[in-house]
Amino acid sequence: MKAIWYEKQGDASDVLVFGEIDKPVPQNGEVLVKVSFSGLNPSDTKRRSGFRGQKHAFPKIIPHSDGSGVIESVGRNVDKNRVGERVWLYSAQWQRPFGTAANFVCVPSTLAIPLADTTSLEVGATIGIPALTGYAGMFKYSKLNGSTILITGGGGCVGNCAIQMAKYAGAHVISSVSGQEKMTAALNAGADHVLRYDNTHFVEDIMDITTDRKLDLIFDVAFGHNIETNLNLIKEHGIISTYASDNKSIAEIPFQKFLQMNLSICSVFMYLLEDKMMHDALQFLNNWQNDIGIKPFIAKQYHLSETILAHQDLESGNIIGNIIIDCQG
Ligand SMILES: NC(=O)c1ccc[n+]([C@@H]2O[C@H](COP(=O)([O-])OP(=O)(O)OC[C@H]3O[C@@H](n4cnc5c(N)ncnc54)[C@H](OP(=O)(O)O)[C@@H]3O)[C@@H](O)[C@H]2O)c1
Structure with a gap:
């Protein structure tokens, strides 16, 4: 062959x-x-x-x-x-x-x-890596129905797939991108709002969208780079879930803030999903394909x-x- x-x-x-x-x-x-x-x-x-x-x-x-x-x-x-x-x-x-x-x-x-x-x-x-990463990162603690979440990098393969999955699950989805083409991609995937993360008003713009309600979950492609911004967006008891930090592999975490907000960090390595998580993910992915189809x-x-x-x-x-x-x- x-x-x-x-x-x-x-x-x-x-x-x-x-x-x-x-x-x-x-x-x-x-x-x-x-x-x-x-x-x-x-x-x-x-x-x-x-x-x-x-x-x-x-x-x-x-x-x-x-x-x-x-x-x-x-x-x-x-x-x-x-x-x-x-x-x-x-x-x-x-x-x-x-x-x-x-x-x-x-x-x-x-x-x-x-x-x-x-x-x-x-x-x-x-489907494989993007969808399993998206499932593990977003659905570990919640079914997302009714949640307001930020998916960073909505023009990326994982981010774009995650937007589709989160919308299927009934979340209100805000996404961040770096340019017009990626903005179009994130909107096509179904994001409710797409913002440029290089905009100095990024945090304020998101708070305008949510009328000052902070986010339930952030599904993040750049943990080290985005940590400070994300801390301004996440609610108490919220979850910062991440699968990559390419440009900053050693991130400084303001521990006191994490502690006093009772935040969780969820890190995802899709190759090592537990059996139960994999079972649930495969079920979800099958339902998603049959109910509305993957864009x-x-x-x-x-x-x-x-x-x-x-x-x-x-x-x-x-x-x-x-x-x-x-x-x-
Ligand atoms: N942990 C795991 O199991 C797992 C699974 C899948 C993928 N990954 C890793 O995740 C990363 C992304 O994979 P992918 O397939 O989605 O790659 P991709 O298609 O290249 O997408 C990455 C996206 O992230 C965006 N981005 C980069 N920095 C950002 C920031 N600070 N804020 C918001 N968006 C940002 C990029 O846009 P701009 O550069 O234009 O900002 C790009 O659109 C890779 O490093 C990959 O190895 C990890």
Whole structure:
């Protein structure tokens, strides 16, 4: 089969190889999926480049954890009726060497989730990391119905998906972005209000929107950068839930303020969701797809042979939306 792989960490153009590799055979508990689309996320490029000291964990790595496709065969102890099922995939290359950037991938049956009839295979490849991160970060303590929340980075893949999920759950959603195109993306996702976070009146503008009622939850893409602003927006007993802090990995926390406001910090690492959380998330995602459908947020589609360009595009920071890779065309 055709696949993309790397045998050492480095720049995409230096280490990613496109070539032929043996088609995998599903082992006990696994399914073999004919991959339609591979979904690219920052964690894939960070793992490839060795971001913040990440180790090269296997001699040969086929990257990408997210994807979609059709189950072609199953290993022992997997229901044979799954053959032919359309699925979306998550965590395919988490603590395993071979991910979705290939014609075929074998994954534990539990990582191949039935895709709703209403969801295209293209969109299916964009569900995994963004949606599971959004669910874990926003629904850990609350069902959100009636809550007023801020989702920072509404033009980002996780943020945009989170807006859609929060609106489906019945939240009043304010989002922050850095420019006009991202503002349009956040509004298209369903945000009730979208503001530029570089505006000096950001906090006052949000308080105008809420008529001075502080926020129940902030779902944040830039913890270290936004901590002071967020402390001016969150209510007592509120939750600051975060999944990234790329530009400021060591954040200073004004402890006394956190203490006296009885605030909670919720940090999310989607690869490590507990079983109950994962079960609830999958149920929610299924209902969301069937009830209203996922609005596509796909910016670019590449052929498998162009995966270097896809990685470079993601790392440029200039792409607004998901990048997917056609693994069959
Ligand atoms: N913990 C986890 O499990 C987990 C899961 C998924 C992703 N992540 C991480 O989360 C980050 C985002 O992932 P993604 O796929 O959503 O990336 P993305 O599509 O590039 O989106 C990131 C967004 O964050 C915005 N942003 C950056 N700084 C901001 C700030 N101070 N306030 C508001 N918005 C800000 C960016 O816009 P501007 O630059 O224009 O402001 C951009 O729109 C990455 O670092 C990724 O590795 C972590």
